[in-house]
Amino acid sequence: MKSGVYYGIDFGTTNTSVYLYNYEKGKGTIETGFGTDGKDLTPFSSCIAISRTNQKDFKYGREIKEKINEYAEDYRIITSFKSLLGTDEEIVVNGIRYDGKKLTALFLAYVRNTVRRERPDFEEAIFSIPVDFSAKARTDLLEAAESVGIKVKGFVSESSSAYISKVQEIKAFSKVMVIDFGGGTLDLSILNLKHNRIYEDAVYGVKFGGDDVDQELALRMMPRIYPGISFEELNPKRKDKLMNEVERMKIEFSEYDDYTITLGEGTKPVDIDYDMFSDIITPLMTKRVLPAIGKVMEKAKVSPETIDAVILAGGSSGLRPFADMILSMFGEDKIIFDDEKNRYQWMVAKGAAITSAMDCEFKLCDDICILLSDKETYPILKRDIHKVGDVSDKLSFSLTTDDFDAHFIFTDSTGKNHYAVVSVKAKGYIDEKFYLSMEIGKDQIARVIIQNPYMGNSYQEVQEINKLRFYYDLNDIEG
Amino acid sequence: MDNIAEIKKRLDVLYQEYKNNRFSLNKTKTQEVSDLLGNITFAKDADVMDVAEQLARFSADVTRIYFSSLTKSGAVPVEQLDNLLKAFLSMDKDAGKSQYYVQKFVFVLSSVMKNYHEKALVSTQLPKLVTFIAQFAIKSEKNKKKFHTLVNNTMGGIYLLDYSNINRNSLLNIWNVTNSIYPDLSDARYEEFITDWAKKYGFVPENIKNSSHQEPIVEANKTKETKAVSGKSDIEDSGHSDKTEAISEKFIEATANRLYCNIQKDLSALGEAIVPSLSTIIDSLTMARNQNQELSAENTRLNARIAELEQQIQDTEKLADRAVELEKINAELDEKLKEAYAINSREASLEAQKIRAAFNKDFSNLYEDWIEYECSEVSEINYNSLQAIIKKIFRALKRNGIDFKGNDE
Numbered sequence: 001m002k003s004g005v006y007y008g009i010d011f012g013t014t015n016t017s018v019y020l021y022n023y024e025k026g027k028g029t030i031e032t033g034f035g036t037d038g039k040d041l042t043p044f045s046s047c048i049a050i051s052r053t054n055q056k057d058f059k060y061g062r063e064i065k066e067k068i069n070e071y072a073e074d075y076r077i078i079t080s081f082k083s084l085l086g087t088d089e090e091i092v093v094n095g096i097r098y099d100g101k102k103l104t105a106l107f108l109a110y111v112r113n114t115v116r117r118e119r120p121d122f123e124e125a126i127f128s129i130p131v132d133f134s135a136k137a138r139t140d141l142l143e144a145a146e147s148v149g150i151k152v153k154g155f156v157s158e159s160s161s162a163y164i165s166k167v168q169e170i171k172a173f174s175k176v177m178v179i180d181f182g183g184g185t186l187d188l189s190i191l192n193l194k195h196n197r198i199y200e201d202a203v204y205g206v207k208f209g210g211d212d213v214d215q216e217l218a219l220r221m222m223p224r225i226y227p228g229i230s231f232e233e234l235n236p237k238r239k240d241k242l243m244n245e246v247e248r249m250k251i252e253f254s255e256y257d258d259y260t261i262t263l264g265e266g267t268k269p270v271d272i273d274y275d276m277f278s279d280i281i282t283p284l285m286t287k288r289v290l291p292a293i294g295k296v297m298e299k300a301k302v303s304p305e306t307i308d309a310v311i312l313a314g315g316s317s318g319l320r321p322f323a324d325m326i327l328s329m330f331g332e333d334k335i336i337f338d339d340e341k342n343r344y345q346w347m348v349a350k351g352a353a354i355t356s357a358m359d360c361e362f363k364l365c366d367d368i369c370i371l372l373s374d375k376e377t378y379p380i381l382k383r384d385i386h387k388v389g390d391v392s393d394k395l396s397f398s399l400t401t402d403d404f405d406a407h408f409i410f411t412d413s414t415g416k417n418h419y420a421v422v423s424v425k426a427k428g429y430i431d432e433k434f435y436l437s438m439e440i441g442k443d444q445i446a447r448v449i450i451q452n453p454y455m456g457n458s459y460q461e462v463q464e465i466n467k468l469r470f471y472y473d474l475n476d477i478e479g
Numbered sequence: 480m481d482n483i484a485e486i487k488k489r490l491d492v493l494y495q496e497y498k499n500n501r502f503s504l505n506k507t508k509t510q511e512v513s514d515l516l517g518n519i520t521f522a523k524d525a526d527v528m529d530v531a532e533q534l535a536r537f538s539a540d541v542t543r544i545y546f547s548s549l550t551k552s553g554a555v556p557v558e559q560l561d562n563l564l565k566a567f568l569s570m571d572k573d574a575g576k577s578q579y580y581v582q583k584f585v586f587v588l589s590s591v592m593k594n595y596h597e598k599a600l601v602s603t604q605l606p607k608l609v610t611f612i613a614q615f616a617i618k619s620e621k622n623k624k625k626f627h628t629l630v631n632n633t634m635g636g637i638y639l640l641d642y643s644n645i646n647r648n649s650l651l652n653i654w655n656v657t658n659s660i661y662p663d664l665s666d667a668r669y670e671e672f673i674t675d676w677a678k679k680y681g682f683v684p685e686n687i688k689n690s691s692h693q694e695p696i697v698e699a700n701k702t703k704e705t706k707a708v709s710g711k712s713d714i715e716d717s718g719h720s721d722k723t724e725a726i727s728e729k730f731i732e733a734t735a736n737r738l739y740c741n742i743q744k745d746l747s748a749l750g751e752a753i754v755p756s757l758s759t760i761i762d763s764l765t766m767a768r769n770q771n772q773e774l775s776a777e778n779t780r781l782n783a784r785i786a787e788l789e790q791q792i793q794d795t796e797k798l799a800d801r802a803v804e805l806e807k808i809n810a811e812l813d814e815k816l817k818e819a820y821a822i823n824s825r826e827a828s829l830e831a832q833k834i835r836a837a838f839n840k841d842f843s844n845l846y847e848d849w850i851e852y853e854c855s856e857v858s859e860i861n862y863n864s865l866q867a868i869i870k871k872i873f874r875a876l877k878r879n880g881i882d883f884k885g886n887d888e
Contacts, residue, residue: 027815041836062840244844252874260867262848265855269864 001357007125008352013082014183014211015315017043018115019349023357033346034115036061043345048107049075050093060110066244069236086137104144112150124151126356128161128348130187131203135466138443153356154442159189160198160472161351162313166336173308182314184209188292190300198472202300208288210316213281217246220280224270253277254320281321304330311336315345362388365469368446371409373400380438392438399432410465419465427454483522486515490533512537513544531566543586550594557602564604581615581622584608585629592633606640610649616656627660635669638676654682841875
């Protein structure tokens with residue numbers, strides 16, 4: 001690991017964390033999280049408020065989240081713009097169209113400005129992304145970040161990033177489950193560590209997070225607080241106050257068994273005990289979290305007994321009924337709890353920063369092959385050799401038939417799993433030459449270019465292959 | 480100063496000083512006179528008479544220095560020396576001042592004989608200088624001592640000079656003064672030279688073993704008178720005397736015996752002298768060997784000491800390197816300490832910042848509640864709400880590290 005300052009960004013659906021990892025060889029590290037309230041406290045809320053009347057009026061951060069309903073009257077509040085990345089969906093505010101990339105650029109500019117007030121050297125970072133983040137979404141994120149001056153050094157999956165943040169504690173284990181319970185999503189991964197290489201054996205995610213729990217709690221509290229009134233009927237200020245109370249309630253139930261909801265003058269305070277709280281949340285956990293865990297274990301062909309360790313990450317991991325459920329499923333010995341209070345929300349960003357510091361290589365788990373006419377596979381880029389950033393040699397292929405198009409089928413090493421099929425126009429000459437080259441971008445997408453000079457010098461077909469699997473080579477890991 | 484006239488002018492000045500100073504010059508000026516005479520001697524148009532005149536009027540010390548310098552290299556031909564000496568002798572024109580030449584001629588003879596060795600023996604003027612000295616030596620003890628000094632200074636060499644052109648009276652003076660100095664010739668250091676000289680010039684018979692008991696012959700005082708009358712050197716006018724060349728076998732045997740006895744005596748004396756010398760030499764060698772051993776030991780000790788010192792130098796250099804290294808480490812530690820202080824300071828600052836932010840986050844909503852309830856009516860609902868808010872405040876404080884005894888646990 002080289003001495004230097006490294007940054008990781010956990011660009012989450014609900015919250016975004018920036019983490020500084022300053023490594024000095026022989027001296028140690030200085031680590032700090034950056035968020036909406038300054039350092040090491042609360043990540044940035046991934047939401048943007050766009051004025052409905054003033055095209056240049058944008059608001060960001062916790063202030064928006066805490067008064068989201070109040071602001072909603074004058075601002076269009078956009079909370080999950082991450083999900084817009086890689087899609088054609090747009091939001092129109094005050095006559096201006098905002099797509100996912102544009103919204104992300106606006107938000108990342110705010111993040112950049114906030115961090116640079118403390119750290120002017122914040123220019124480059126590794127982004128953690130969900131495993132199922134589409135190729136287009138990755139490209140959009142990369143372009144959005146670089147458009148506001150944040151150079152994307154690379155991407156790492158959120159689960160691997162969480163693993164890397166704890167790698168010193170768990171490097172002796174081979175099968176590790178990462179449960180990333182964030183504000184908007186629950187992401188699960190089963191990682192396999194072999195010879196300092198991290199393989200993602202299975203990944204699974206559901207759109208269920210802390211925000212869903214808050215919503216359920218608020219709805220369930222309504223009859224007791226405002227009998228006969230629906231949540232939607234509450235004025236925005238009351239809505240915001242209730243949601244903030246729910247947020248505080250979750251925090252207090254992690255330590256206490258009782259909580260009193262107070263919503264202002266004239267409203268009756270409501271006492272809630274932990275049993276009642278748990279009765280509301282546990283069914284959600286049972287319904288949403290347990291199946292997801294079962295699903296990912298099934299994909300990886302493992303059981304709770306064969307899992308060596310469980311890493312909890314994400315801001316909602318401190319939720320007591322959730323933690324109790326994971327404990328009962330895997331046993332206390334296997335759970336890697338956070339070393340500091342309320343640090344789950346920084347783990348993924350920290351892992352991304354450490355990944356940047358280690359300068360680890362993202363290598364292909366399997367070959368990218370082309371299926372030949374005799375059904376044999378010919379590797380274009382090879383497993384364990386080629387990595388993100390590599391470019392293949394320029395290869396030539398000949399047409400074996402007199403067809404007017406050629407079909408290039410890209411597969412894994414078995415030839416059975418097709419990544420993509422590319423049709424290239426041809427003149428139908430025998431021995432007509434096609435030239436092929438392939439590159440793996442920082443967004444972990446392989447881009448193949450096929451040219452046929454018989455069709456003109458400018459003619460080429462381009463295809464992206466985004467179902468690739470990579471492992472992380474941790475040879476640079478210390479200790 | 481190359482010009483002879485100028486040299487003479489300077490010499491005149493010096494002579495005047497010499498004269499004014501009761502015929503005395505200091506050492507530097509005496510040397511200067513001698514040097515100036517040297518310059519005249521080797522000047523292009525040099526005239527020996529010029530030099531002779533100066534030698535005649537200055538002190539004997541000038542003569543001594545001048546001739547010592549002139550003859551030192553032995554490069555000046557004897558004939559040239561004879562020309563100079565002839566001129567020098569010709570300066571003696573005043574009988575009242577003749578005696579002043581005695582010492583000067585002693586110096587001349589001593590220098591020439593010392594530096595010219597056998598080359599001096601062919602000189603025609605040196606014997607005349609000897610006879611000059613001798614005629615005064617027979618008259619006064621002081622001059623006899625000078626003659627004696629001359630014999631010693633020339634290591635008896637004056638007896639080897641060729642006196643064949645010297646008249647009998649002059650030779651008789653030499654013989655008489657020699658006898659006067661050495662009443663017993665066997666005690667004379669240069670007995671053989673004297674004996675041979677005496678035999679050669681007929682003062683002892685050829686068959687006489689030695690001339691130790693020969694009486695002086697009274698004729699010497701005539702020399703001056705003759706000279707005074709003729710106005711010329713008596714030597715020039717004298718004729719050659721026949722020499723007896725035949726040597727009887729008896730005389731040879733006697734001479735051989737005498738030489739043998741002398742050699743034995745000398746060898747004995749030499750032995751007596753050598754044994755203690757050898758003993759001394761052996762003692763010296765033994766001492767030297769002991770000293771050598773001591774020196775070897777000392778040398779060994781010194782070598783060991785040098786090696787030790789070299790080691791110490793190396794150790795010192797290592798220590799110096801180590802000191803530099805330690806200074807570097809010290810500087811690094813200082814730097815680390817500063818960094819630690821800085822980090823500590825930053826962390827303390829960060830911690831304070833975090834606590835402020837956490838308080839802000841935790842209390843901002845509670846504060847809004849308080850504002851709302853501050854002016855509210857007193858009612859059971861509001862009371863319960865405020866009680867709950869206070870509870871939340873204390874829990875928030877505890878969560879941020881401010882704990883009070885009797886909290887609501």
